[in-house]
Amino acid sequence: xxxxxxxxxxxxxxxxxxxxxxxxxxxxxxxxxxxxxxxxxxxxxxxxxxxxxxxxxxxxxxxxxxxxxxxxxxxxxxxxxxxxxxxxxxxxxxxxxxxxxxxxxxxxxxxxxxxxxxxxxxxxxxxxxxxxxxxxxxxxxxxxxxxxxxxxxxxxxxxxxxxxxxxxxxxxxxxxxxxxxxxxxxxxxxxxxxxxxxxxxxxxxxxxxxxxxxxxxxxxxxxxxxxxxxxxxxxxxxxxxxxxxxxxxxxxxxxxxxxxxxxxxxxxxxxxxxxxxxx
Amino acid sequence: xxxxxxxxxxxxxxxxxxxxxxxxxxxxxxxxxxxxxxxxxxxxxxxxxxxxxxxxxxxxxxxxxxxxxxxxxxxxxxxxxxxxxxxxxxxxxxxxxxxxxxxxxxxxxxxxxxxxxxxxxxxxxxxxxxxxxxxxxxxxxxxxxxxxxxxxxxxxxxxxxxxxxxxxxxxxxxxxxxxxxxxxxxxxxxxxxxxxxxxxxxxxxxxxxxxxxxxxxxxxxxxxxxxxxxxxxxxxxxxxxxxxxxxxxxxxxxxxxxxxx
Numbered sequence: 164x165x166x167x168x169x170x171x172x173x174x175x176x177x178x179x180x181x182x183x184x185x186x187x188x189x190x191x192x193x194x195x196x197x198x199x200x201x202x203x204x205x206x207x208x209x210x211x212x213x214x215x216x217x218x219x220x221x222x223x224x225x226x227x228x229x230x231x232x233x234x235x236x237x238x239x240x241x242x243x244x245x246x247x248x249x250x251x252x253x254x255x256x257x258x259x260x261x262x263x264x265x266x267x268x269x270x271x272x273x274x275x276x277x278x279x280x281x282x283x284x285x286x287x288x289x290x291x292x293x294x295x296x297x298x299x300x301x302x303x304x305x306x307x308x309x310x311x312x313x314x315x316x317x318x319x320x321x322x323x324x325x326x327x328x329x330x331x332x333x334x335x336x337x338x339x340x341x342x343x344x345x346x347x348x349x350x351x352x353x354x355x356x357x358x359x360x361x362x363x364x365x366x367x368x369x370x371x372x373x374x375x376x377x378x379x380x381x382x383x384x385x386x387x388x389x390x391x392x393x394x395x396x397x398x399x400x401x402x403x404x405x406x407x408x409x410x411x412x413x414x415x416x417x418x419x420x421x422x423x424x425x426x427x428x429x430x431x432x433x434x435x436x437x438x439x440x441x442x
Numbered sequence: 443x444x445x446x447x448x449x450x451x452x453x454x455x456x457x458x459x460x461x462x463x464x465x466x467x468x469x470x471x472x473x474x475x476x477x478x479x480x481x482x483x484x485x486x487x488x489x490x491x492x493x494x495x496x497x498x499x500x501x502x503x504x505x506x507x508x509x510x511x512x513x514x515x516x517x518x519x520x521x522x523x524x525x526x527x528x529x530x531x532x533x534x535x536x537x538x539x540x541x542x543x544x545x546x547x548x549x550x551x552x553x554x555x556x557x558x559x560x561x562x563x564x565x566x567x568x569x570x571x572x573x574x575x576x577x578x579x580x581x582x583x584x585x586x587x588x589x590x591x592x593x594x595x596x597x598x599x600x601x602x603x604x605x606x607x608x609x610x611x612x613x614x615x616x617x618x619x620x621x622x623x624x625x626x627x628x629x630x631x632x633x634x635x636x637x638x639x640x641x642x643x644x645x646x647x648x649x650x651x652x653x654x655x656x657x658x659x660x661x662x663x664x665x666x667x668x669x670x671x672x673x674x675x676x677x678x679x680x681x682x683x684x685x686x687x688x689x690x691x692x693x694x695x696x697x698x699x700x701x702x703x
Contacts, residue, residue, distance in 0.1 A: 328519035330549025
């Protein structure tokens with residue numbers, strides 16, 4: 164069983180699961196608390212569209228995916244603020260544009276579209292050293308930025324208008340987090356794929372949200388759940404010989420279901436306790 | 443003496459609606475100013491042009507003698523406490539009362555810096571002065587309307603502001619919470635020698651020592667002067683477009699709208 168760990172591809176897969184799990188689930192805290200769950204799926208479609216056009220133009224699909232993803236993340240915030248939309252509306256607009264662009268590109272690819280479709284499903288077992296390096300950079304930057312700007316992020320998550328009113332450069336922080344989300348989604352395309360990454364952004368953070376009223380703890384728990392989802396998903400995928408991305412998502416969903424059951428936030432006081440506290 | 447807030451010919455428009463039309467207002471340091479008027483009169487917008495959250499179409503706003511613009515607004519906001527109208531807070535929000543009060547310090551602390559002992563002392567002092575120590579470790583989403591309002595006032599005071607902007611601080615509160623908030627506003631205004639602007643929806647809830655009153659209607663200031671003069675049945679009937687009856691009591695006035703019939 165353990166001999167599988169001697170293989171390079173498995174070592175990379177384990178590393179990728181740790182790096183991807185941490186970065187996706189950390190930015191997921193922002194996505195969940197700001198109530199913009201479709202940010203993940205929009206970024207994934209932008210990355211998918213970018214990847215397809217990379218294949219069409221003969222450039223590295225990861226680079227073109229990265230460019231389009233970052234462009235989308237840069238547009239979402241200003242569109243919502245300038246047009247005074249709910250951010251979800253702005254995300255929906257970018258999502259529909261990216262989906263249209265992706266399908267257009269897909270139709271333009273001649274012959275089999277295996278390489279393009281692999282961007283949707285991803286495969287953690289086929290990632291390269293370059294992917295690992297990129298994921299390490301993005302994961303490190305994510306952790307560093309969250310630590311350095313924790314108080315500003317906390318204020319923005321609490322309420323954007325309040326954050327602005329106390330003199331925090333709230334727009335830079337908010338747009339920066341959207342931008343970071345785009346970077347994280349793109350670098351994790353190869354692990355769980357463009358479509359399934361949505362769940363990896365949401366599930367670990369939503370699970371952590373069930374367990375704590377402390378934002379720091381939520382970031383840490385979310386990171387742990389993200390790594391656990393990827394790690395266990397990878398393990399079960401190897402054991403049962405099934406696609407890793409799908410198992411990672413199912414694992415993260417099971418973790419969420421368990422936290423929902425155990426959540427102290429759902430507890431209701433019993434009548435006896437109420438009588439006791441009322442003296 | 444220079445005005446602490448000087449608003450000159452300001453017009454603000456949200457899409458096709460004019461929220462403020464050619465409004466001018468000058469306020470001296472230490473004044474307690476009440477702003478009242480019907481819904482949609484522009485009261486909240488008048489507050490937000492002072493801290494730069496409202497975007498000007500034309501005109502000039504000077505705060506502390508400095509013209510407000512996008513370059514200096516974050517700096518100016520550090521000395522302007524703002525309590526917006528009722529905020530919707532997710533009951534599961536992972537932030538405690540103490541952390542919300544500390545957010546008031548974040549602008550002054552600055553980027554890439556941590557709260558020091560002085561910041562913590564300031565937060566502890568305002569927590570005691572507002573009387574919310576018993577709530578300190580409660581999640582912010584678990585508070586009643588009155589408790590939440592006090593926490594927001596503490597958060598604004600943690601900025602150690604020179605100007606305090608309060609937008610309908612007694613809205614949706616029960617009688618006891620209204621009384622408690624009004625007493626708190628007066629106490630902190632005098633104790634901390636602030637310049638306070640308070641938007642009041644119900645004139646019965648005017649702070650007792652409010653010296654100056656601004657009445658707004660249709661995006662314009664239609665009256666500004668002493669509160670006693672503003673509290674006239676004729677003026678209020680015209681502002682609110684309905685007959686108004688004032689009942690004077692030892693503790694202030696009770697304002698009632700009468701039916702047109």
